Amino acid sequence: MTSPLYPPKPRPGDRVAVLSPAAGLPEIFPRPFDLGLRRLTEEFGLLPVEYPTTRRMGCTPQERAADLHAAFADPTVRAVVASIGGDDQITVLPHLDADLIRANPKPFFGYSDNTNLLAYLRELGIVGFHGGSVMVQLGRPGALHPVTADSLRAALFTPGPYELTEPVEFNDIERDWQDPAGLDTPPGMQPAPGWTWHRPDRVVEGPSWGGNLEILGWLMMADRAVAAPETYRGGVLFLETSEELPSADEVFRTLRNMGERGLLAQFPALLMGRAKAWSFGAPNGPEQREAYRTAQREAVLRVLAVYAPDTMAVFDVDLGHTDPQVVIPYGGTVRVDGPARRITVTY
Structure with a gap:
């Protein structure tokens, strides 16, 4: 694979x-969107x-693709930031003009359903940025979390290496955006267990690939934006799960199928995001949330034991749907230093 292009x-x-x-949710929830802006x-x-x-909700894939084209083609626009995720961005990909986007590379920020576009950009050789949506991270109640703000600022403005740090606190309980007072005070945080390392006996440095696990499963089923397994050899895989709280069995099966495809064995290092374990549909208590995260970690380890037994893994990295959130360069360089217990990304 040629060296990835970091857009200006x-x-x-x-x-x-x-x-x-992905979805025009600012129409339904304007307050967190306007706060993020x-x-x-x-x-x-x-x-x-x-x-x-x-x-605007309900826009066609063609309409959303047209806005992406307009943004990438406009020389006065220097980056593209997603408002939020959704569940059907995969339908936008066939309508994208690869030549137009390749000729006008720009930093794109988003996560969750935006894994679709991030994977698409990587196939074009363009580095994207997994994280930093307007409504969630920028529209966080009270204030941006300092860890999120520092990572996002570095990813936006500062090229070069950036070392991730283990946060001392985290949260995965959401506020009701319909509540007029919901954005006034910061969310309650809880102590964050440190990263959990598995086989930290080497240093791995390479381009990243991954994102939201559920979306990756959809991409593989549709055979979109996923290259031949050997394309990813020597890279760093990073994964996270969403507020839909996929079961440990579902996580196991998706990863097992990636293993059967020959994908897992290509990555000598895996960063696994801290699992979100609460949603409005499943308002789990502390013990239930901890049990959910433990079951997911065990499911990942079971798959690695079969399909990638030598892969180094780091669990509970805050790169997904929990708060705070660090930005991961998608297709950019990630260095995982097992002996030193350090993770460095290149923005």
């Missing part, structure tokens, strides 16, 4: 596109630009 970074004062390529301007110094589908 924006500078304070630049225009950035804010799009909804205000912070993008006031705390990061960027000028958000909205498009026809940004605040």
